[in-house]
Structures are given as C-alpha cells and as structure tokens.
Amino acid sequence: MMTPPLPFTPAAVIFDMDGLMLDSERAIIACLAEAARESGHDLPEVLWLSMVGHSEAVCRHLLDEAIGEVERDRVLQRSHVLYDAVVAAGVPHRPGIIAMLDFLDDRGIPRAVATSTRRPLALRKLEASGLLPRFDAICTSSDVEHPKPAPDIYLLAARSLGVDPAQCLVLEDSPTGVRAALAAGMYPVQIPDLLEPDDAVRALGHTILPSLDDARRLLEQRLAANTSPVGAT
The missing domain is CATH 1.10.150 (DNA polymerase; domain 1)
Structure with a gap:
C-alpha cells in the first residue's frame, strides 16, 4: 500500500521521546x-x-x-x-534519529520535544544520550496540566516554537501520543515501537511508517516538491 504524501510543508517538527527517539x-x-x-x-x-x-x-x-x-x-x-x-x-538511540535531526538542521526547520516524562528525568535522558542540544524547546508532562492524550503538551510545544499547530508535523510511536497530536490539530506520523497499531488506531486515519528513515524520506519528498504553501490544507 502506497504511503500518501505529506499534505503540507511543515514549519516545525515535534518529537515524542521514549520509544521514538530513545530505545527506552x-x-x-x-x-x-x-x-x-x-x-x-x-x-x-x-x-x-x-x-x-x-x-x-x-x-x-x-x-x-x-x-x-x-x-x-x-x-x-x-x-x-x-x-x-x-x-x-545513556539510553540508546532509536534507528534513524540522528539522520532525521541532521536533515532538519540542514534545512533550518525548528523542532521540539513533547514527552510524557517528567522534566528532570527527561532532561537527564536527553543530555546523557547527546540529544538535548538538538532541540529548540523541551516540553514535558511537568509543564502542562493534562497529559497525553490531551493536546496540552503539543500545543505548548507549538507556542514554544512560535508556530501554528496546523503547521506542525508530529513524530510519535504510541497511540496515546497520536491522539494527543490529532487533538492539537497537528499532523502525526506514527513509527510504532512496542505497540503495533490495532484497528481502532488505524481508523484514526493518520500516517503509519516502519521507521524514522521512512519518515525522513516522506518529509524529503515533500520539501523537494514544495508546491503548496506552508501549513496544512
């Protein structure tokens, strides 16, 4: 089954942490x-x-x-x-995270972390894994009233980057995170780790890919075409 192209050119990319960037x-x-x-x-x-x-x-x-x-x-x-x-x-990286971050660096696309982990532990994990300096904003469950699947943490990430939520691409591994991103009005791409999407998750209609490398190629194709204005249509 062909993966549909991204329907917009993201102004920012927001990353979950555990299971998406770190093999934690x-x-x-x-x-x-x-x-x-x-x-x-x-x-x-x-x-x-x-x-x-x-x-x-x-x-x-x-x-x-x-x-x-x-x-x-x-x-x-x-x-x-x-x-x-x-x-x-140092928690090991998930495959493809460094290539994805390098790709975004080369194109000047801002990025944030939106994690359900509490702030002190999240910062320790990102620092020990060498990923902390790669992000413009770190948003954690310590910073919001309602955790995922509520949209709070993703809306905070968009505000922290100064980007409209509709212009944000979200990379997630869990169904809970996908639901949070959708509730925030963002476009999630799911790269499953331990939990394979069931029928209820697939019915959400978002993009599901095997790896971060596949997500990077999807974004690369969109940026190469770049025929639509910034923002979801």
Missing part, C-alpha cells in the same frame, strides 16, 4: 518487571505494554489495580533505582 520503552519495562519480580510479583507483559505512552499517574493507577498502593510504591522505588543506572549510561 524496553528498558523501562525491563526495570519495572525486575523490580516487581524482586517483590514477588510476576506480572504479565500485557500490563507493562498498557503503560506505554501514558503519564506517570496512569501507570501508577494501573499498578495500584494490579498489586495495591503499598506494593506499587515499593516496586516503583526499586524500578527508579534500576532505571537511573540505565539513564546514566
């Missing part, structure tokens, strides 16, 4: 699962996958339902210790 979702799940096992809880993988793309509050609630508040606190505290060691070592 697997590390987060591994740390949570290990912490749970250490506390005597062998929880199913479907529980961990259900947390992908969601805010910390949602993840805490899911753990509350599975093991209760007391055990949840114990598991989260231990998982944070395990994950801090991963972050300090």
Whole structure:
C-alpha cells in the first residue's frame, strides 16, 4: 500500500521521546518487571505494554489495580533505582534519529520535544544520550496540566516554537501520543515501537511508517516538491 504524501510543508517538527527517539520503552519495562519480580510479583507483559505512552499517574493507577498502593510504591522505588543506572549510561538511540535531526538542521526547520516524562528525568535522558542540544524547546508532562492524550503538551510545544499547530508535523510511536497530536490539530506520523497499531488506531486515519528513515524520506519528498504553501490544507 502506497504511503500518501505529506499534505503540507511543515514549519516545525515535534518529537515524542521514549520509544521514538530513545530505545527506552524496553528498558523501562525491563526495570519495572525486575523490580516487581524482586517483590514477588510476576506480572504479565500485557500490563507493562498498557503503560506505554501514558503519564506517570496512569501507570501508577494501573499498578495500584494490579498489586495495591503499598506494593506499587515499593516496586516503583526499586524500578527508579534500576532505571537511573540505565539513564546514566545513556539510553540508546532509536534507528534513524540522528539522520532525521541532521536533515532538519540542514534545512533550518525548528523542532521540539513533547514527552510524557517528567522534566528532570527527561532532561537527564536527553543530555546523557547527546540529544538535548538538538532541540529548540523541551516540553514535558511537568509543564502542562493534562497529559497525553490531551493536546496540552503539543500545543505548548507549538507556542514554544512560535508556530501554528496546523503547521506542525508530529513524530510519535504510541497511540496515546497520536491522539494527543490529532487533538492539537497537528499532523502525526506514527513509527510504532512496542505497540503495533490495532484497528481502532488505524481508523484514526493518520500516517503509519516502519521507521524514522521512512519518515525522513516522506518529509524529503515533500520539501523537494514544495508546491503548496506552508501549513496544512
């Protein structure tokens, strides 16, 4: 099936972080699962996958339902210790992120991060991975009242860049992030990581691609044609 071309020339590109730029979702799940096992809880993988793309509050609630508040606190505290060691070592990049950022640099296209991670951890992860200087704005769940799938964080990113939301291309891996971008009036391109889009996600009608390299080629084709005015039509 042919991927339709981008219907507009983006004035800015907004990136999710975990699972899109950084191969961190697997590390987060591994740390949570290990912490749970250490506390005597062998929880199913479907529980961990259900947390992908969601805010910390949602993840805490899911753990509350599975093991209760007391055990949840114990598991989260231990998982944070395990994950801090991963972050300090530098979370690996997802394939294609450097080529995409270099491409945007060469063309002077501004970019922002919009992540459900809290600000202190997000900054540590981006700095340790060498990506922090590559962005014009960093927007986190600490900076908005309502997390994804609400549009708040994407609208904040657009304001931070001084760009109309309709002129923003969003790169996301999770369905939650895609819904947030659509609610913000932006054009999302999804590059799935751990969660393959189901029928309900595909019904949203957005573009789904296998990799960041494919997303870069899609943008490159649009910029090469460049026959439409800036902004979604």
